[in-house]
Each structure stands twice: as C-alpha cells, then as structure tokens.
Amino acid sequence: MAPRRNYLALVPFAEPNLWHDLRADHGITPRTGIARYIDFAQQAEAARLDALFKADFLGFDKFHIRHDPDMLTEPLAVSAALASVTRHIGLVVTASTSFFEPYNVARQIATLHYVSGGRAGWNAVTSYNGEVNFGPATLGTPAERYDRATEFTEVVVKLWDGWEPGALSYLADGTSVVDPARIHDTNHVGTHFSVEQALDVSRIVEDLPVVFQAGASEDGIRFAARFGEAIFVATPDLAHAREYYDQVKRLVAGNGRHPDSLRVLPGIRIFIGDTEQEAWELYRDAFKDDGFYEDRRKFVKREAPAIDLDGLDLDDVIPLERIPSRDTMLAARRRVSRGLLLHDFITERENITVRQFLERLHGGGHLLAIGTPRQVADLFAEWFTVRACDGFTLQGGGSFARFAGEVLPLLREKGLVREEYEGETLRANLGLEQYHLAVHGKLAVHGKEAP
Numbered sequence: 409m410a411p412r413r414n415y416l417a418l419v420p421f422a423e424p425n426l427w428h429d430l431r432a433d434h435g436i437t438p439r440t441g442i443a444r445y446i447d448f449a450q451q452a453e454a455a456r457l458d459a460l461f462k463a464d465f466l467g468f469d470k471f472h473i474r475h476d477p478d479m480l481t482e483p484l485a486v487s488a489a490l491a492s493v494t495r496h497i498g499l500v501v502t503a504s505t506s507f508f509e510p511y512n513v514a515r516q517i518a519t520l521h522y523v524s525g526g527r528a529g530w531n532a533v534t535s536y537n538g539e540v541n542f543g544p545a546t547l548g549t550p551a552e553r554y555d556r557a558t559e560f561t562e563v564v565v566k567l568w569d570g571w572e573p574g575a576l577s578y579l580a581d582g583t584s585v586v587d588p589a590r591i592h593d594t595n596h597v598g599t600h601f602s603v604e605q606a607l608d609v610s611r612i613v614e615d616l617p618v619v620f621q622a623g624a625s626e627d628g629i630r631f632a633a634r635f636g637e638a639i640f641v642a643t644p645d646l647a648h649a650r651e652y653y654d655q656v657k658r659l660v661a662g663n664g665r666h667p668d669s670l671r672v673l674p675g676i677r678i679f680i681g682d683t684e685q686e687a688w689e690l691y692r693d694a695f696k697d698d699g700f701y702e703d704r705r706k707f708v709k710r711e712a713p714a715i716d717l718d719g720l721d722l723d724d725v726i727p728l729e730r731i732p733s734r735d736t737m738l739a740a741r742r743r744v745s746r747g748l749l750l751h752d753f754i755t756e757r758e759n760i761t762v763r764q765f766l767e768r769l770h771g772g773g774h775l776l777a778i779g780t781p782r783q784v785a786d787l788f789a790e791w792f793t794v795r796a797c798d799g800f801t802l803q804g805g806g807s808f809a810r811f812a813g814e815v816l817p818l819l820r821e822k823g824l825v826r827e828e829y830e831g832e833t834l835r836a837n838l839g840l841e842q843y844h845l846a847v848h849g850k851l852a853v854h855g856k857e858a859p
Contacts, residue, residue: 413798413838413839414823414824415819415823415824415825415826416788416792416797416798416799416800416819416824416825417458417638417671417673417798417799417800417838418457418458418799418800418802418825419457419458419459419460419461419498419500419638419640419673419799419800419801419802420452420457420460420461420801420802420803420804420808421460421461421462421463421801421802421803421804422445422448422449422460422461422462422463422486422487422490423448423804424444424445424447424448424808425804426803426804426805427804427805427806427807427808428690428805428806428807429806429807429808429809429810430444430447430448430808441480441481442481442486442489445481445486445489445490446489446490446493448460448808449490449493449494449497450493450494451808451812452497453494453495453496453497454812455812455816456496456816456825456826456827456828456829457497457802458497458498458799458834458837458838459497459498459499459500459527459529459834459838460487460490460497460498460499460500461500461502461531461620461640461801462483462486462487462499462500462501462502463483463502463531464482464483464502464503464504464533465537465538466504466507466535466537466538466541466542467537467538467540467541483501483502483503484501484503484516484520487499487500487501487520487524487528488519488520488523488524491520491523491524491525491527492523494524494527495525496527496829496832496837497527498527498528498529498618498834498837498838499520499524499527499528499529499834500528500529500530500531500618500620500834501516501517501520501528501529501530501531502531502533503516503517503530503531503532503533504533504534504535504538505532505533505534505535505553505556505557505560505561506534506535506538506547506548506553506556506557507535507538507539507542509601510560510561510563510564510567510601510603511563511567511603511607513530513560513564514563514564514567514568514607514609515567515607515608515609517530517564517617518567518568518607518609518611518617519609520617521613521616521617522609522610522612522613525613525832525833526613526614526615526832526833526834526835526836527833527834528617528618528834529617529618529619529620529638529834530564530617530618530619530620531620531621531622531640532557532560532561532564532619532620532621532631532635533621533622533623534550534553534554534556534557534623534628535547535553550625550627550628551627553627554627554628554630554631555599555600556600557631558631558634558635559598559599559600559601560600560601561619561631561635562596562598563594563596563598563601563603565619565635566594566596566603567594567603567606567607568607568611568616568617569616570591570592570593570594570606570607571590571591571592571606571607571610571611572590572591572592572611573611573614574587574590575587575590575591575610575611576610576611576612591606592606593605593606594606594607613833614842615833615834615835615836615842616835616842617834617835618637618638618834618835618838618840619635619636619637619638620636620637620638620639620640621635621636621638621639621640622639622640622641623639623641624641624642624643624652624748624749625748629655629656629659630659632656632670633656633659633660633662633663633665633670634663636670637669637670637671637838637840638670638671638672638673638838639656639670639671639672639673640673640674640675640801641672641673641674641675642674642675642749642772642773642774643674643774643775643796643797644749644753644771644773644774644775644776645775646790646791646794646796648752649674649775649791649796649797650794650795650796652672653672653795653796653797654795656670656672657670657672668798669840669841671798671799671838671840672797672798672799673797673798673799673800673801674774674775674791674796674797674800674801675771675772675773675774675775675800675801675803676774676775676776676777676800676801676802676803677770677771677772677774677775677776677777677803677804677805678777678778678784678802678804678805678806678811678815679691679776679777679778679779679805679806680779680780680781680784680805680806680807680810680811680814680815681779681780681806682780683780684778684779684780684783687778687779687780687783687806688778690806691770691776691778691806694770695767695770700766701722701763701766704766704767704769704770705717705766707769707772708750708766708769711747711750712732712747712750712751714732714736714747715730715731715732715747715750715751715754716730717730717762720762721762722761722762722763722766723761723762723763724761724762725759725760725761726754726760726761726762726765731751731754731755732751734748734751749773750769750773753765753768753769753773771803772803774803775791775800777805781810781814781815781818782818784811784815785815785818785819785822788800788815788819788824789819789822789824792824
C-alpha cells in the first residue's frame, strides 16, 4: 500500500525566470544560465521542496527565445549538472516517447539516477510538436501516440527492473561483485520496439526512478493511471480539480493499484502581496507589457488553433462562430486537454472580449494563488484537505523568496510541509512504494509479481 502523505508534494519548474524576483537583469549583472539554474536549485533545496521539473519543447520556441534566451537548454544535461551541486532535491527530466527510443531513455535516466544518488524522475510525454525536427513530417493522433507511449514505458520499466537489487554488491575492501543471475535480458518484441539485452547501466541505487506524466485528455489519464506515480495537470479551479482528482484515482484503483500510489500535482502560479489588492496589482503588471497580448494570441494559436481570433481587436466580443465546439476540440491531433480547457475559459461568460479571454490565460490555464501569505497558505491547505490534489507544481509567479520565506512557514505550522528531507531518494521523499508497475498492470516486487 502507498499511503497518502500527510503533507504536500511541491515540485517547481526548474527555470528561475518564471519568478519575477529571480529574473536576470542582463543590463547590470549578466550571468550564465547554468549559474542561475544552480542558484535556484539550491534555494529550492533549502526550502525542502521535493523535486525540480525540467520541461522540454523539442523545437524553436519563439516565445522563449525572446523571454528566456539563456534558459534554453537540454533537460538531461542541466539536471546532471544540478545533481552535482545538490544533495536531496529530486531531478525530473522530460523525455519524449514519440521521438526518442526506450533503450536510450532508460539508460539516460538510470545514469542520472546513479549520479544523483537515487533522485531521478522521468516525465514521460507523447509530445504535441517536434515532427518537423525529428521526422517524419506527420504527427500521429493522440491515440496513436499513447499506444506507442504505452509500449515505450513498458520497455523502460523492464530495462530498469532487469537489474535486481543486489545484482551489484561490494566486498569489505571495495571490490565489486556482480551476480549475473540477478541481471535479466529484456527480451521484448512488440509493435513498435524490439529490445533484447539488459540495460547497460548498473543499479547502484535500490529505489528505481519515479515515473511522472503530464496530461488531462482521456488517453493521458488512462496512461497515467497505469504507469504514473506523479502527474502534472492544469486544473484552474476547485471544481475542475476535484473532478479530475476523483476520476484519475478511480482509474488508478481500476488498474489494481492503490489510489495513493499516484500523486496528483496541479500547476499553480503564486502572487503574494502585503494586502490582497497589492497581490492583484502584481499579477496585473504583466498586462502592461507591450508584448503580453500578442504572446497570449500566439499561445492560443499553438494550443488550440481551432479558436480563431484573427482580425479581432482586443475589445471586440468574440463571435460565437469563432468558438469551436467541444467535439471539434476533441478531434484535435495535438494537445487535446489544453484545447478543452481554453474552450471552457472562452465559454464561461457571455460576450467575452478578446482582452478578457487573453487575460484569463495569464496563468496558462493553471490555478492562480493571489493574496497575502496567509491567504496563499490557506488555499494550499484547502485544496489538499478536500482532496483536490496531493501537492502542486510551482510554475512561478511574483516572488519565490516570499513564497519560501513567508508561505512555507505557515504551511509548516499547519503540518502540511516537511521540516527535513525524510530519505536519500526521490521515491522516499515522495512517500512512494519501492515497487514499480509491471507491464501487465500488476505490482512487481524486484521483477516478480506481488502476491
């Protein structure tokens, strides 16, 4: 059984630029991107947060080129660098099941797990872009991508679990001893992949890497319910969150797993002020940026191209004929869940203007926590207490220093965040079982079915 922790799991995005107080002033103190990554990783670890999450886009993202030019990096390399300057915080790397191969991903994540002392996580994504860079020039439907992702993840888990604990041990003088009987060939032949041999990375750490997933489409939820141990999701309000939480936990149980073997971590952006009014002013500062509305238009075109805002001024009411049906959004070939969420935003009020809609997207469809430190702490506590989440993915906001220095102490008073790290591995600090899912949906204990 994987009991629900009595405190929140908190996983920030690795990019410091997502917090206003950590954005570099390039005109005064230019610094390298990796130095800023290191600073933020060490601040997050000092705050006793669970893990850093490194997203990936697999393409030339014009928004990030303009806003975060020194933060454009490959996730695995950055995470390996951060492993050398941290001791406890987890390192979650995004790797695509659509454009990569399972043997490479398994060995890369296993190596990160080794060099970090057991702190690696893999965010398994099907990707909704990248085909123009990786080829072929077509992207499969969501169902096709998740079919491949299912077999891909089966192979990765087989490779990781092919080394039993104790396959590698050491004598008193430090001599390594390998037990070949505890290292198993993969022997996988499937629709998409054929992998014969065992993984060529030693299992130095007994705990296996943690499988993360991001998505809220029907295909994505089913995938997470089978393989996921933590899931990132966009749920902008309590009603959406509770509905999603209940749905995914039921599906987890339907796969023969304990519902609390999967941590649900909605995205949240945080704006803190001495007063609620001040916090809202901080939040609205972004609207003054000359590029804000154009950036949000591009976000809509990328995430939900069926929503047509072309030729409309900011204060024009969005015509009904420009708003696609939910069925149209469901038929999208790219990110279905985000398109559905934007559909809900655009239809939640009558006669919504382009300006109102784009401002609603400031958080990218994620929850917004706007208020005093106590109001923000109370929101965290409420969502956790009513079982709308098991923690949060911190997606930036106003001030990380105020969150760490003012909100976390209030959550500690409530007993909702840790005082110190409990274990040496990410799995231990997330309170997850030692066991991974076997490929047939049953729990595996060191490669054997659990009784």
